Amino acid sequence: EPEVTQTPSHQVTQMGQEVILRCVPISNHLYFYWYRQILGQKVEFLVSFYNNEISEKSEIFDDQFSVERPDGSNFTLKIRSTKLEDSAMYFCASNDLSSYNEQFFGPGTRLTVL
C-alpha cells in the first residue's frame, strides 16, 4: 500500500541554523500539506501546496518558513533560522481529488532545537 514517507525521523539542530525536512507524498496525489504538533498540544496546520504553489498558509507560517517541490517526488519544508519554539513534530500529508480530503499522513519528523 502506498504511503507518505518523511526523513529524517529525528533532527536535532542549534538555534539559528537552517533545517530542511523532507517528505515523499503518495505518487498520484496533488495536494500536499505540512502540519506541526508541539509536545502536548494539538496538531496545527502550517501550509498547503497545490499546482506548484502555496494554496493557503497559517499565521504560524511566517517568512522563516518555505516549501518547495524540487522534483516530481519530494516535498520539503525549510526553516531558515530555527528558534527554540520551532521544536515540534512535523507531519507531511497528501491527498488526491478522488478521495475528497482524506489526507494521508507521514510518520513525522521530530525537530529539536537547542
Added chain:
Amino acid sequence: AQSVTQLDSQVPVFEEAPVELRCNYSSSVSVYLFWYVQYPNQGLQLLLKYLSGSTLVKGINGFEAEFNKSQTSFHLRKPSVHISDTAEYFCAVSDRAGDYKLSFGAGTTVTVRA
C-alpha cells in the same frame, strides 16, 4: 474558520468496556468530519470520516461515529476496547471546498487497562 473541541483530554477504560470520545465543532460553512488515531511514536491514521449521507459512519478497528448536525457533534464510540486501542485520538474538520486543510481538536488520550 472552524474550531474543534474535544471535551475529554484523558479517558481511562478497562479492556472490553465501551468507550465514547466526544467531539464538538463550530463552523460557518459545511464541513467534512474525521477521526484520526495516533499510536505511540507513530503518525496519524484515519479511523473514519463523515462526508455526507448516513449520519452513522463505521471505521476501522470496530470504531464508529455519529454526526449530529443540530448539536454540531461527531462523537466516536467503540463497544468493546482492547489493550491495543491505547492511543491518542484526534477529531478534525475541514471545509467542503478549497484546499481541505484540517483543523484538529486537542486530542483525547485513551488508556486501556486489563
